[in-house]
Amino acid sequence: MKAVLIPGDGIGPEIAESIKDITKAMNLDIEWLEYRAGAEYAKETGEVFEPGLVEAIEQYKWALKGPTATPIGTGFRSVNVALRQKFATYANVRPIRSFKGVESRYENIDLVIIRENTEDLYKGIEYKLNENMANGVKLITREASEKICRYAFEYAKINQRHKVTAVHKANIMKYTDGLFLEAFRDVAKYYPDIEAQEVIVDNMCMQLVLRPETFDVLVAPNLYGDIVSDLCAGLVGGLGFAPSGNIGDEYRIYEAVHGSAPDIAGQNIANPSALLLAFALMLEDLGNIEAAKTLRDALAKVVEKQEVVTPDIGGHASTTEFVQAIINEL
Template sequence: MHRVTMLEGDGIGVEICASLRKVFRAAEVNIQWDIYQTGEKHFEKHGELISDDCFNSLEKNKVGIKGPMTTPIGTGFRSANVFLRKKYDLFANVRPVKSLGKIDSKFENIDITIFRENTEDLYQGIEEMEDENTAKSIKIITRKGSERIAKEAFEFAKKNNIEKVTVVTKANIMKFTDGLFLEVAREVAKNYPGIKLEEVLVDNMAMQLVMYPERYKLILTENLYGDILSDLCAGLVGGLGLIPGANIGKDIAIFEPVHGSAPDIAGKNIANPTALILSGCLMLEYLGEIEAATRIKNAVDKTLSDKNNFTRDLGGNKSTEEFTDAIISNL
């Protein structure tokens, strides 16, 4: 029996978390859930995004999964996602982007995994106003942070027989920060002689991905670039509603969909739960439940191979509940 902390989040979070639990129950996955309301509504009621009880549960269970949480743009509280990553030192953000079913897209057979450093860079949130007309943000890159994400990427490549790791920086301009990240990637690569290290600048990488995405299998990059490129890659396969994510630290991991909380469709039973369900599959793999993860992923792929099952974001008309039931029927 695995005990997992679930943070339901905002907007569509409650609905898609319910879908995940329903699919896992049908798949007879042996999980006990600790479920917590979190996010904006919890903040309005209690003045905190996440309760102490939820933190205690995460620290006890060592594994969590969360729905999307709203982050105000420009003002208000900082991102709960960033806070969790910093609090628990979840240094590896892993986002697999893979073609699914028969979703219309410009490319077929996309299979890219992005390894994004998750605790440093501009996302440290070290900002200040120098004067009323000048704002400053500090970019932090360390050897330790760069080395451990590089090792994670190369170990994944080794385990999955991937012949090339593409490291993405802007080291031609930011010679100290991005230069350090690139230097460390080169050092780590020397320990994996069977795996090629390819170096690409981030602006060129954005162009390459929309022209020749089939050339790439594993991207290693910094926090900000990884966030942007993973959204770009999501567009190659049908959108953010399909992309799972994992935040992995030394002894704790939290899994989440890449997309936002979509408050405009919350409560309407039209949200696509695919990204959270696939995030749940990443969690099952992390827990060693490979067979269950494979069955659920295959059921999702089969469901999305019939356009009659598509939710509204994919051009169909299935509700969240109907889509969930279709996955269960395909288990």
Template sequence: MNETSERHANVVLIPGDGIGPEISDAVIGILDAAGARIDWVRCEAGGEVFKRGDASGVPAETVEAIRRCGVALKSPLATPLGRGERSANVTLREKLKTFAAVRPVRTLAGIRSPAAHVDLVLIRENYEDLYIGMEYDLGEGVLAALKVNSERNTRTICRTAFDIARSQRRRHVTGISKSNILKKTDGMFDRIFDEEAARAHGIESGKLLVDAAACRLVQTPERFDVIVTSNLYGDILSDLTAGLAGGLGLAASVNLGRGVAMFEAVHGSAPDIAGRGTANPTALLRAAVLMLDHLGLHDAAGRIEAALALVFGEGRVRTADLGGSASTSEFARAIVEALERAEPDADRLRWSASASEHDPVESQLPDDLRNYVAGVLSRGI
């Protein structure tokens, strides 16, 4: 028997909001057709939870289920605008203690994109920086937001980047900061990056300022291999790299935590097209391929990856965002049919976070950081 007939995996599925349920159903159908034996545990988060009055957008049952299974596949979540609720995505990351957001970015044959060749992994710190959420109205029309960076979390993300580079047979890691202006916070990032680079034997490294990095990514993205950076810069650059490779509709991501991995599409819930059956499920499907590799279901992952490449290469079936007219279900059906014709690459590089599936340094959690900073501020710096 092959691996897919022998192994079952329990995976939490969060169908999400907007187009989320449509693309989730399409992806589940493709995984089933590829022989991936998964027992789905359906859980809620996002819009419907907010409507019931849960300001977190994330029920405790969902968090407990993900911790129990260790793996989740998540469609886009919506956060109500103008009502003060925090992003359900941020809440999930904090509750699950996912310290790293990892974005593999690679151009697909047959897809027009601004860059001819992109093949990199961007690793973003997930806990702190300006996303710590400490903003203040100082009066007189003056407002402030705190950029909070800790040595422990910076070391975690830098060490994770070198661990992933090694597990993915990558040769070079670029650390990105703005240390010429932010001499303490980003200066610390540079120092720790250099320390972690020194212990990562066999992997080359270098540093760039974030503005220079953005320019070089646009001009020569093929020169980048692995990128590691702090939360805000990573949020911006990850979307830039996705755009270079064809857009957010094709981009997948994984959030790594302590014994937890959450795989997701990075685009929004697109409420304007929800229910029309026209959404492109590719980003969530690529996230699912990463998830299958993570679970050890490599045969199914390879078959789906090859089928997706075949459909895009033939160019006959595409959703509207890629210049076609296929519905979500028609696109999914084309992938399923291609499973029988596609030839998986025997030498394909399987996704593995290796040692970085576990927090390599005991990180400082966001609530702990907020409490620490608030205490220091109350005493006066």
């Protein structure tokens, strides 16, 4: 099969090489079509996407993306958001798991955050009222809310999870978050074997820090899902082990959640784990469950041994050496 690979900015090209190395080492039938996107490409050309990128995703349906930089306050909107909206990848799926060998305050964390990906404040409907006042529109629809809640319950059912928790602020935002919560309750009725829970977003953040083991699958509107998923990554040592899948009815785009880390770009010391785990998610969704498990297990063994790991997790290995250690485990 053919799939699109978007290396991205900063450390992106370095960690994207690991995907090609692992694909070859595992004899996987995937041909990667490489395209550029992001701040560096925009600075060079004035365009956010390399010509042909969008058409390639339209044709081949599957893509894997490295980190891309986004200017804060000015410039183009996020590449991530643009791709999600363009390809209607309505569900952002973020599995968060503990890895032995990664320093963390918690053990045995196993959470999945499912975030609505196409609307809310990320719709980008904002404007200035005058020089000193701006307004942003929080768009929530019943259709999108029901769709993401149904996806969350189906995910729980298929993966033998037992509880789905809706994250909201309906006590204050009675129309928008109230509509999301209504949709959650309506969908939950069709899944009587799965516990349905509702938690206000600020309390959710506190509960995740106090007792993360009491949660299973979280479903949230776009903004809360973004914030809570990064909080959950902090429970397992940071964004370096946080993969993400953007799932639509027709298209799927997988990515590393972390940033482009320009301060270490070009030094061959970046940790490619998040992108490798995103690749494992992709393999799983392609139906190659065994390959996904093999890759995750090999990565986990290398990290647990702590013999050949990158500086961010206490080692001195280069990106290349770390990837080779994973290949040796394979």
